[in-house]
Amino acid sequence: MAVKTITIDLEAYERLSRLKDGTSFSQVIKKYLPAAGSTARDLRAALDASDVSDETLDAVADVVGERRLDAVREPTW
Numbered sequence: 001m002a003v004k005t006i007t008i009d010l011e012a013y014e015r016l017s018r019l020k021d022g023t024s025f026s027q028v029i030k031k032y033l034p035a036a037g038s039t040a041r042d043l044r045a046a047l048d049a050s051d052v053s054d055e056t057l058d059a060v061a062d063v064v065g066e067r068r069l070d071a072v073r074e075p076t077w
Contacts, residue, residue, distance in 0.1 A: 019031075
């Protein structure tokens with residue numbers, strides 16, 4: 001695994017260190033700074049930038065509605 005050395009001030013180090021809780025600094029950074037494209041905000045931006053027709057949206061709504069009636073998806077107790 002490749003590594004990089006970074007320089008941070010003492011306050012940033014202390015904050016990051018308090019979040020470690022037995023894990024590595026890399027794991028803490030990945031946990032609190034998710035990769036681009038992995039947040040709900042990223043998904044919303046992608047959806048806003050896409051052009052989906054009303055016909056497609058209606059077809060999706062129909063499929064979701066049909067699945068709601070599927071006995072496999074509903075508890076039988």
